[in-house]
Amino acid sequence: MAKVLPEHARRHNRALVLQTLLRTEGLSRADLARETGLTRATVSDLVGELIGERFVRELGQREDSRPGKPATLLEIDRGGHQIVGLDLSGHDLLRGAVLDLDGSILAREQLPLEGSTGEEALAKVTLLAERTLARTTAPVLGVGVGSPGVVNLEGTVQTAPNLGWTRVPLQDLLAQRLGVPVIVSNDANAAALAEHGFGQAEGDLMLIKIGNGVGSGLIVSGALVHGRRFAAGEIGQVMVGTDGGLDVEYDRGKTVESWLSVPSLTGRLETAGALRDDVLRRAGQRLGVALAPVVGALNLGEVVLSGPEELLDGVLAEAALETIRRRTMTDSSGDLLLRMTTLGDDIVLLGAAVLVLSGRLGVS
Amino acid sequence: MAKVLPEHARRHNRALVLQTLLRTEGLSRADLARETGLTRATVSDLVGELIGERFVRELGQREDSRPGKPATLLEIDRGGHQIVGLDLSGHDLLRGAVLDLDGSILAREQLPLEGSTGEEALAKVTLLAERTLARTTAPVLGVGVGSPGVVNLEGTVQTAPNLGWTRVPLQDLLAQRLGVPVIVSNDANAAALAEHGFGQAEGDLMLIKIGNGVGSGLIVSGALVHGRRFAAGEIGQVMVGTDGGLDVEYDRGKTVESWLSVPSLTGRLETAGALRDDVLRRAGQRLGVALAPVVGALNLGEVVLSGPEELLDGVLAEAALETIRRRTMTDSSGDLLLRMTTLGDDIVLLGAAVLVLSGRLGVS
DNA sequence: TCACGTTTGTTAGTATCCTTTACAAACAAC
DNA sequence: GTTGTTTGTAAAGGATACTAACAAACGTGA
Structure with missing residues (x-):
């Protein structure tokens, strides 16, 4: 207040x-x-x-x-200003884009990460930002960045294992280097903002981003939920199911991520053969088991999936929805919507644009 | 907006x-x-x-x-105004109180429900409100009501099985009858507001209210989460655990409520004998399993329990906390606080007062 | 003791913002 | 052509918080 x-x-x-x-x-x-x-x-x-x-x-x-x-x-005035968006969440590819105020992508840049971490990765991000900025043809409203890991409100990446970052003040560093306003946020949070701003979502929303890991972003009352340590959405590390009983210790093999991350899914599908649908259904059910308490507690209206369509769309999504419905009171989840995002692979870039629109113009 | x-x-x-x-x-x-x-x-x-x-x-x-x-x-100016709070969540007792702006209780009233439902129950609530209002000795800021069931933003009780209510516009009815501003909300939500306003909670908070049923209230960014159908917090109906596998249908015997409601707990404790702690530990673990995804997704900092201390405080709460910690990434739940409320049995009455303070003065 | 600095609370004037009221411009319908 | 409607702007007014200035009341230190 x-x-x-x-x-x-x-x-x-x-x-x-x-x-x-x-x-x-x-x-x-x-x-x-x-x-x-x-x-x-x-x-x-x-x-x-x-x-x-x-x-x-x-x-x-x-x-x-x-x-x-x-x-x-x-x-x-679409042509009046442009926005630069960066998506650092790719497995080995840093992606950048120039967008207009409507979220249309006007130009793209990319840079392979090639296993870089730490300072090296930071240098590549900076280079990508500069290259993308150079492609703009109108005054730049700002640069939005969707980064993996835990990012605080000041745009400092507190931890990002994949990039080997710890307490990297990315927002300040980029702002100083680029001379334009920069806003850095978590990739899944950015994706959730994109779905809220450019998608068809109405009201509260949870976006599940499935890639190398599993992250999520939550929008409640029109705003992102950040959590006490800015780690809201880190649902990938949560254990799901009680197959081993109630007394088991933390087991990385029973987390949401171990069931649903792309590497884990593709790995199991390779050896599945004709049982492909079984693997996908089980994964969807696991997701449903993990989400049911969240849907129940928040009376969520909409859950959106983002990730490889060939894996998520269909059996997996249907199994997840059915499991959530089965495990929550029908009244509260009867009209629950669970669907793929309509924003495709550019969702984080769009979310980065929403970060800028929201931060600079108060628009979302 | x-x-x-x-x-x-x-x-x-x-x-x-x-x-x-x-x-x-x-x-x-x-x-x-x-x-x-x-x-x-x-x-x-x-x-x-x-x-x-x-x-x-x-x-x-x-x-x-x-x-x-x-x-x-x-x-x-404590004496300048008074607030009337009503708690309709008791098993068979409607409770009312006169409070000052600080949340001190100045007078109490109560009325046994004696199994009344529908219009009869409504008449008793009105009577209790009138009696409590008659005990006020200063201008009344408003009447706050914590009701079981699903309550929308207009204060209409959409469903309250215990009271046999469906679409009862309690807020309007009472306001018309009493001639003072009335605000009606769900009992667990009111309790969460009380903890936020009068308790020691800081930041986001989930309050679990365990009584005849199990409800909860969530406060995110200083405000209540309502959910799409105003049914946020209805975590009692969520199934917990995957003991029966992933394909099971909805089973009322495997919900949070069936594990943790007071009748269920006391029932099992009666036959438990020396295994009393086992029953409580198992119940706490079940609660932990249900809460872990919520804590992970919201990066919650604080979970507060409200209900009979002799059941919840101790083994049950400890088991719940440990289970949440075990099932979520340590980083995000390492500093999680899970504790009993310090507001005791008056938590809903206090919450009703916060409803009024918040609605009439914008204070929380 | 008494001038001086400090803090508090109030007053007067100013800038910002939205509203109300009024009005000219431009059009359709009769 | 006259009338009524809608749009967009302009002028005046009311609400709000700010700045600047001041009197009151107190300690401090020469």
Whole structure:
């Protein structure tokens, strides 16, 4: 809880106008006023400011024939600003992209990690950021980064085993180096933001990102859940099932990750032969067992999967959904939605863009 | 997301001042200014308003000897307003209380339910509310109600099996009948708010309320999680463990509630004899198995138990904590706190008061 | 003892923000 | 053409918090 000044209210209302315009195209100032509850005068003022800063532009007059003065339609000025997104979660490939304010990808860059860790990996990330930044053709709103590992609110990567990072203040380092605002967050959290901002998700949402490991991002009341140590979403390390009884010690072989990570899944599928569907169903069931208490406790409406479609979409997802339904009260999970993301492999890049949109414009 | 007007900012800052004063006693206007970041002038204005409304009062001058004009100390005006809290979650006893703004209980009322349901139960709740309201000796800020079952944001009890209620607009009915503001919420949610507002909890928190059933309330980022159908916290109906394999259908005998509800626990303890601790340990372990994914996904810092101390405190709680730790990555649960509430049996009454404080003053 | 610095709380003036009210422009319908 | 409607802007007003300045009240130290 912090004090609120007039300028904060202004920023909030500005974001409200922008967000409304992001969701619905082809609105006039008067439409925006009706939609937001602000008066036409205020909207006019805010829109004027936004046009001046090249976040909004006039599109011309409305075509349809109605009485009264014709409305001047507005739209997000896609060309006015660009965003750089980085996805550091690939197994061996660092990915970068230039995006516009709508989340359209305008250019791509990539850099193989080739096993680099520590300072070396950091240098490659910086290089990729610089190369991607060089491809921008409009003022850059900011650089968003989705990194594996635990990332705190200041954008310091506290631990990222794959990259060999411990307490790396990536956000500060990049900001200093690049001279533009930088926002760093966890990759699965970024993905969840992408699904919230650019996907069809409505309301609370959990995104499960299945790759080398298994991570997740949770959105509650429109905002990311960070957790006490910024480690929210680290569901991969949780043991699932009580096959060995209740007294067993922690066993890395019985965690969500050991059942569902891509290396583990593909490994078991290679030797499965005709039992392929069995392997996938069992994996989906394990995921369902792990998620059921979360779905129940949060009364989650939507769980979204991100990862290789050929593995997740179909038997696995169906088994997970059915298991969750079977293990929770029907009333609370009857209308639960569990589906693949519609954002594909670019979900973290899009999430990185949402990080910037959210951080710089208050829009999500 | 809604528009923000100057008056909203005002209300927010007013709540900020009040909350600061609730947490720390013996502050002057200048202290409040330093604490909140507002200027002395603004704080003076807000405090003047709050004194006028009898939410704050001047306590006299600060005693200690310092240079400068002596400070006028302020405190919450406990006697200025009172709150009525109702707890409908008892097995057969409806409980009411008059509380002051600090959460001190000034008077109690109660009414046996005697198996009433439906309209009859509703009449008894109304009667209890009227009787408790009659015991107040200062202006009433509002009536808070913690009800079992699923309660939506409008205070309509959508389903409450024990009371035989379906879609009962309790909040509206009581408000109309009593002529004061009424806020109705789920009992476990109210308890979680109490722990957040009056307990020692810091940050995110899950409260497990064990009674006839097992419910829970979740506080994330300082606010209650409601869930898609306002059924968040209904963890009692979730199945726990995979003893029967992954393909089993929903089985009421394997839910959290069947392991941990008071009737179930006492029943098994009666026949346990010397194996009493085994029963409690097993129950705690089951709770731990159910909570581990939630703790992992949210990186929860604190889990609080509410219910009969003689059952929960000790073996059961310890087993639950150890099981959660064993089943989640150590990093994320290493500093997890699992403890009994310090608020005792009045936790729902206190939570009802927090509902009112929060709803009417923006304070929590 | 008395000037000086410090702290508190208030007052006056200013800037910001949104609203209300009024109005011109532009169009459809009759 | 007249009327009514809708849009967008402009001017005035009210609310809010800030800055600057000040009086009151107290310690400190010469």
